[in-house]
Amino acid sequence: MDVKRFKEYISWLYYQYLLVTCSYVLEPWEQSIFNTVLLTVVAMVVYTAYVFIPIHIRLALEFFSSLCGGQHESTVAIMS
Amino acid sequence: MVLNMTEGPVKKPVNGNGCCRTSNGVKPGMNGCVKNHLYQQHSYCSSDEKSSHICHNGGIYKRPFKESFEETPMLVAVLTYMGYGILTLFGYLRDFLREWKIEKCHNATEREEQKDFVPLYQDFENFYTRNLYMRIRDSWNRPICSVPGAKFDILERVSYDYNWTFKYTGRIVNDVINMGSYNYLGFAENSGVCADAAAEMTLKYGVGVCSTRREIGNLDKHEELEKLVAKFLGVEASMAFGMGFATNSMNIPALVGKGCLILSDELNHASLVLGARLSGATIRVFKHNNMQSLEKLLKDAIVHGQPRTHRPWKKILILVEGIYSMEGSIVHLPDIIALKKKYKAYLYLDEAHSIGALGPTGRGVVEYFGLDPRDVDIMMGTFTKSFGAAGGYIGGTKELVDYLRTHSHSAVYATSMSPPVVEQIITSMKCIMGEDGTTLGQERVQQLAENTRYFRRKLQEMGFIIYGNDDSPVVPMMLYMPAKIGAFGREMLKRNIGVVVVGFPATPIIESRARFCVSAAHTKEMLDTALNVINEVGDLLQLKYSRHRLVPLLDRPFDETTYEENED
Numbered sequence: 001m002d003v004k005r006f007k008e009y010i011s012w013l014y015y016q017y018l019l020v021t022c023s024y025v026l027e028p029w030e031q032s033i034f035n036t037v038l039l040t041v042v043a044m045v046v047y048t049a050y051v052f053i054p055i056h057i058r059l060a061l062e063f064f065s066s067l068c069g070g071q072h073e074s075t076v077a078i079m080s
Numbered sequence: 081m082v083l084n085m086t087e088g089p090v091k092k093p094v095n096g097n098g099c100c101r102t103s104n105g106v107k108p109g110m111n112g113c114v115k116n117h118l119y120q121q122h123s124y125c126s127s128d129e130k131s132s133h134i135c136h137n138g139g140i141y142k143r144p145f146k147e148s149f150e151e152t153p154m155l156v157a158v159l160t161y162m163g164y165g166i167l168t169l170f171g172y173l174r175d176f177l178r179e180w181k182i183e184k185c186h187n188a189t190e191r192e193e194q195k196d197f198v199p200l201y202q203d204f205e206n207f208y209t210r211n212l213y214m215r216i217r218d219s220w221n222r223p224i225c226s227v228p229g230a231k232f233d234i235l236e237r238v239s240y241d242y243n244w245t246f247k248y249t250g251r252i253v254n255d256v257i258n259m260g261s262y263n264y265l266g267f268a269e270n271s272g273v274c275a276d277a278a279a280e281m282t283l284k285y286g287v288g289v290c291s292t293r294r295e296i297g298n299l300d301k302h303e304e305l306e307k308l309v310a311k312f313l314g315v316e317a318s319m320a321f322g323m324g325f326a327t328n329s330m331n332i333p334a335l336v337g338k339g340c341l342i343l344s345d346e347l348n349h350a351s352l353v354l355g356a357r358l359s360g361a362t363i364r365v366f367k368h369n370n371m372q373s374l375e376k377l378l379k380d381a382i383v384h385g386q387p388r389t390h391r392p393w394k395k396i397l398i399l400v401e402g403i404y405s406m407e408g409s410i411v412h413l414p415d416i417i418a419l420k421k422k423y424k425a426y427l428y429l430d431e432a433h434s435i436g437a438l439g440p441t442g443r444g445v446v447e448y449f450g451l452d453p454r455d456v457d458i459m460m461g462t463f464t465k466s467f468g469a470a471g472g473y474i475g476g477t478k479e480l481v482d483y484l485r486t487h488s489h490s491a492v493y494a495t496s497m498s499p500p501v502v503e504q505i506i507t508s509m510k511c512i513m514g515e516d517g518t519t520l521g522q523e524r525v526q527q528l529a530e531n532t533r534y535f536r537r538k539l540q541e542m543g544f545i546i547y548g549n550d551d552s553p554v555v556p557m558m559l560y561m562p563a564k565i566g567a568f569g570r571e572m573l574k575r576n577i578g579v580v581v582v583g584f585p586a587t588p589i590i591e592s593r594a595r596f597c598v599s600a601a602h603t604k605e606m607l608d609t610a611l612n613v614i615n616e617v618g619d620l621l622q623l624k625y626s627r628h629r630l631v632p633l634l635d636r637p638f639d640e641t642t643y644e645e646n647e648d
Contacts, residue, residue: 016622022163024563025215027242030170 147369147409147549152560152590153625160560160590164212167562171211186244187214208584212562217243219569219581225252227270228261230601234578256573257606259596260580264437264553265524266601267468267508273516274468277507278500285499297496305502309473312509313443314453317482318475320505321490322497324462325351327472328430330490333359334483335428335458336397341381343374343425344399347407352399352430361397362386368407371415374398378423396425402434402445402461406587406595408548408556410438413445417455428458436466437553442512442525448551466512469504471497528553528600531607535598538611543624547593555596556582557614557623564621565592571620575613 018024021038023031178185187210190200201210218239226233236251261268269275281301291297302320310318321327332355336342340361344352347368356363364381366373378396385392398420400411413429420427431444439447444461446453453459459475474484485491512521532553539546545558559565559581569581583592598607618624 015620019561019563019567019621020159020163022166022561022563025167025566026170030173034166034170 145410145412145549148628149407149409149547150545150626150628152558153627156560156625157590160562163562164589167212167215171207174211175207186241205585213583214243216562216566216569218246219566219573222573222578227268228258228263229268229270230258230263230266230599230603230606231255232258232578234573253573253576256576256578257602257610258578258599259610260578261599262433262465262597263468263599263601264433264466264528264597265442265468265508265512265521266599267466267504267511268601269468273511274504274507278504281503282500287500288498289496291496292493293496294492299496299499299502301499301502301506302496305497305506306473308506308509310475312513313459313475315459315475315477317478317480318459318473319481319485319491320463320471320473320497320502322471322494322501323490324432324464324470324472326490326494327460327462327474328352329355329358331458331460331474331484331488332356332397332399332428334488335359335426336361336395339386339391339393340395340397341393342397342399343377343381345369345401345404345411347404348399348401349405349430349432352401356399362393368404369409369412371412371419374416375419378419378425382423396423397428398425399428400430402429402431402438403552403554404548405433405554406556406582406593408546408552408554408595410434410448410549410552411445413449413451413456417451421455426457427455428460429456431459431461432472433465433554435461436512436525437528438551440525441522442466463501463505467505467508469501469508471501471505524600528598531598531600531602534604535596535607535611538607539614540626542611542615542618543626544614544618545626553598555598556593557596558625559592559594559621559623560590560625562592564623567621568594568617568623571617572613575617577610577613 021034023034026034174183177183188201190197194200200206218237223235223237224232225235234253234256236249236253237246238249239246267274285299285301289297289299293302305320306318309320310316321330328349328351332342332352336359338360340359342356342359342361342363344356344363344365345368346365364377366377381393381396384390398416400413400416402413403410411429416427419425429445434448435444436442438445441447443453444459446456446459453475454477457476458480460472461475462472463469464471474481507516508521510516510521511518512525514522529551532551532555536546536550536555539555539557547556547558548554559568562583565581565583569579572579580595580597581592582595587593596610602610
């Protein structure tokens with residue numbers, strides 16, 4: 001029963017997607033082009049986010065921690 | 081009163097500050113950040129006494145006058161533009177494929193030998209027709225095969241090549257509820273008094289005389305009709321024409337010409353626009369129903385006169401409509417008449433939609449406001465809508481009508497009206513006036529007003545964005561997104577309701593809408609069925625955009641800073 005309702009919900013969601021993006025009025029081959037392009041873009045965005053965001057966050061943290069009176073890296077290097 | 085989302089904190093102090101306001105409606109001080117939004121929601125009320133110190137025109141309106149144009153939600157506007165963007169991209173792709181003969185080109189193109197001439201099919205309208213309209217063309221121009229009354233039958237058709245061509249399946253979709261005809265009083269019937277009278281007249285007079293009124297086409301029926309129309313309108317004289325569109329487009333050039341000024345509402349119908357352009361007069365356009373804008377134009381016209389020579393204008397003619405068919409708004413006639421008297425201009429009122437549909441006895445917008453028809457110089461209207469016939473009329477003083485009889489192109493050159501059509505008008509008009517000895521016509525007018533109120537109220541309660549005046553039988557419901565135009569038309573027809581959907585170029589590009597026309601012929605059951613279906617489809621397509629809770633009463637006073645002072 002729940003599976004059925006979930007399926008209905010997904011198909012409703014897909015219908016809304018069709019309407020908002022105007023894929024509703026596109027011909028099937030245009031729709032597939034549109035979906036492919038959109039999926040590719042989304043996938044690339046997600047992948048780039050996955051790869052680069054942790055690095056950037058780490059760099060940013062280091063930068064701010066050094067600003068907020070953290071010990072300077074070079075001084076640490078000299079000490080050792 | 082404007083609820084303008086973009087400029088709340090800046091404008092509020094100005095509104096609250098009574099001393100800044102001048103009495104003649106000129107907006108105090110320029111307000112840099114105020115955007116000119118045509119469709120701002122404004123509620124307009126002047127019935128109650130307590131607001132009269134704010135309303136400079138408080139006494140003019142005899143009844144509450146409430147109009148709303150809810151602003152487009154930001155997210156919806158963004159998504160709509162995005163949708164058009166996607167469709168435009170695919171349009172360019174398809175045009176590219178057609179250009180390189182990769183896909184078959186169905187649409188009209190220049191011939192090979194014309195290729196060095198000016199391109200014919202490159203402008204935006206053609207691009208739009210080819211790549212956007214074509215995709216949802218099945219929602220328009222549906223052929224019907226019965227009388228377009230409260231219900232009608234539609235010929236079923238299919239398309240195997242994405243709406244480039246249609247094939248009839250031979251089946252008929254029966255008993256579709258008709259929410260699209262301008263059949264306000266339900267006189268579009270193939271049985272009953274009007275139809276019988278028209279049939280009888282066909283046997284007696286034939287279907288037409290192939291001559292003009294000036295030559296040998298003038299029948300006693302025509303004169304009877306003109307007398308009746310004059311009596312109906314409460315004017316001295318009137319004359320009838322065989323075509324409503326030509327009544328506007330051919331009579332305006334007869335009334336004004338070079339050296340005259342036409343002040344035209346920006347949402348006027350194409351026939352008025354065409355007439356104004358044909359006349360050769362200077363045309364200035366004022367914002368829709370915006371009295372400040374009109375007054376400014378009038379003042380400028382009086383002060384400055386004609387450009388360069390600064391001679392006074394020969395005539396100043398104000399062109400307005402009773403009900404605007406795309407917005408469902410009613411003209412602010414009391415204000416316009418006051419302005420017209422103040423500045424000694426002439427007023428041309430097109431009652432195409434309002435005649436029969438407004439006013440306690442169906443006399444149109446003049447009666448709706450309880451005004452004197454003699455204050456309107458030229459009363460124009462059509463027989464096409466409420467009377468279920470064809471043609472148009474002009475009413476006014478005897479001098480005006482006599483002048484038009486000799487000078488108007490459509491009076492001089494057009495073939496006279498067909499007698500059965502004339503008879504249909506006479507019978508239906510007598511029915512409305514109660515001259516046939518029944519109260520049937522009066523009941524229809526009453527029924528229409530009730531249906532309109534009920535239908536509008538219900539739609540607003542459901543949460544749709546509905547434009548226009550509460551008393552207007554034209555009910556535009558906003559759809560916005562291009563895919564939803566097609567989807568709404570199809571889903572409604574699937575559920576046996578025929579509706580009219582409207583998009584660009586008839587409306588601004590993001591404000592696509594469905595337009596329902598309420599009729600007196602609709603029973604409460606039909607309206608309820610239609611409303612249930614609209615509710616269902618509205619949920620399916622997510623059309624309930626409205627963010628306004630219904631205000632129970634009209635206690636917000638009319639605020640004259642509603643209107644933007646326009647600079648151009």
